[in-house]
Amino acid sequence: MPTPDRTSLADIVTAARHILESQGLPGLTMQAVAERVGVRAPSLYKRVRNRDTLIRLVAEATVREMGERLDAVAGSGDPRRDLRELAHAFRAFAHAHPAGYHLIFNNGPAETRPDLDTLTLASAPALRVAADLAGPEHALPGARMITAWANGFVSMELAGAFNLGGDLDETFEFGITRLTAALTAGTPPRVG
Incomplete structure (x- = not known):
């Protein structure tokens, strides 16, 4: 799995947008995004504070x-x-x-x-x-x-x-x- 330094915020948001479109808002979880970008969920929190922040970034x-x-x-x-x-x-x-x-x-x-x-x-x-x-x-x-x-x-x-x-x-x-x-x-x- 890539280290968090190799996973950009842009990659995280792009992955989250794809998950939102394919699985809906209930499927947009930190775990699902972490898996999609190839990191463990705790590593994702180094880039994104929480799910609400992730949703805001996707909306923006x-x-x-x-x-x-x-x-x-x-x-x-x-x-x-x-x-x-x-x-x-x-x-x-x-x-x-x-x-x-x-x-x-x-x-x-x-x-x-x-x-x-x-x-x-x-x-x-x-x-x-x-x-x-x-x-x-x-x-x-x-x-x-x-x-x-x-x-x-x-x-x-x-x-x-x-x-x-x-x-x-x-x-x-x-x-x-x-x-x-x-x-x-x-x-x-x-x-x-």
Whole structure:
């Protein structure tokens, strides 16, 4: 077995992400990760404090990857196209990493949640697109609207909750079109 010095934190997190996707959160144990990277479980604790820390590291790596994928598609200069590409990248990421996706949108214990800096960086593409569509003063609520719609759709899709039939790809496109229209409709009236 390799010594702990030969097992990097990046290798540990990568192994943990693979275990999460193949065995779910209950299967993501320190012992399983140690076996996967080829060390004894006590050696793993030299790199990772405990399971909650491991889950947080996995969540942060997942958020960073998703943010990078979103950032790669949201820069054409055409905000309508960028929203469409952003939504499709979001959906594709969730399908490619369903357990990781669920982890980052799950309200788990504070010790397992990604830090604010990681979330802020990953949110930048949605904030840019929302600002371009709805205006800078509406960037945050617009980005929240985009994320809430996309997360709701994808979460239902992954759960098999669309039971009335129909083409989900067409439905997704319909949602993007309506979301774009809502964000570009102008300044909404004040509530309250």
